[in-house]
Amino acid sequence: MSGRYIAFEGIDGAGKSTVAEAVAEELRGDGLNVVTVREPGGTPVGEAVREILLHSHDDLVPWAEALLFAASRAQLAAQTVGPLLEAGAWVLTDRSVYSSLAYQGGGRGLGLEIVRSVNAAGLDGVWPDLAVVLELDAQTGLAREEETDRIGREGLELQERVAAAYRELAADDPNVVFVDGSRTILEVVRDSVSVIRERLVESL
Ligand code: ADP
Ligand code: TYD
Numbered sequence: 067m068s069g070r071y072i073a074f075e076g077i078d079g080a081g082k083s084t085v086a087e088a089v090a091e092e093l094r095g096d097g098l099n100v101v102t103v104r105e106p107g108g109t110p111v112g113e114a115v116r117e118i119l120l121h122s123h124d125d126l127v128p129w130a131e132a133l134l135f136a137a138s139r140a141q142l143a144a145q146t147v148g149p150l151l152e153a154g155a156w157v158l159t160d161r162s163v164y165s166s167l168a169y170q171g172g173g174r175g176l177g178l179e180i181v182r183s184v185n186a187a188g189l190d191g192v193w194p195d196l197a198v199v200l201e202l203d204a205q206t207g208l209a210r211e212e213e214t215d216r217i218g219r220e221g222l223e224l225q226e227r228v229a230a231a232y233r234e235l236a237a238d239d240p241n242v243v244f245v246d247g248s249r250t251i252l253e254v255v256r257d258s259v260s261v262i263r264e265r266l267v268e269s270l
Contacts, residue, residue: 079207140188172231200247
């Protein structure tokens, strides 16, 4: 038996961590074994890399940033997500490789395809079955954030490029779906659960 790997995605402040935790509870109610993780981080190496990525005061050049996100993700895939999926768990993640495609590929302009290849090289097939993108305008997202990190502090323009990259990804990839993130938390959770049930649970 193998599990399912579901990513919550979107710009900063879109509601990913709130919604991921609430959706996890709902799916546990369906009798599924659900585990939540977050990126960057989730392993000792990943948490150390997270500190550099989000709180370093030195400038990181775009490729150093992209490779550090990919490194943290490779460690999480090998140590945590891959083994959980093999054991049949449903892994819900707050961000995934799709964040690197949107932020580094689109936002930083490195290119979606090269960022996809570099990440794929480190993931050994551990790739989300579904990415739920919570759609929200960038201004509202940044206003929701209580603490901004190094990347969030760069402001609106980067977030808008990231939002455009998510739209580009959804146009080509049937596993990327959009949910309106501007509604109440209850509504966003309900819409996310229905998309997941429709796409994944009903095919069990
Ligand atoms: P992200 O993980 O995408 O950065 P969070 O889940 O941390 O976003 O949410 C950021 C803030 O916005 C939190 O204070 C959270 O309670 C609030 N929030 C999340 N979803 C909604 C929503 N649909 N409506 C209003 N506030 C929200
Ligand atoms: P996160 O802790 O999810 O922040 P937020 O709650 O603001 O969404 O992510 C931290 C930042 O890292 C966020 O600005 C998005 C960025 N990020 C990337 O640029 N690339 C990536 O691959 C990932 C996982 C995150």
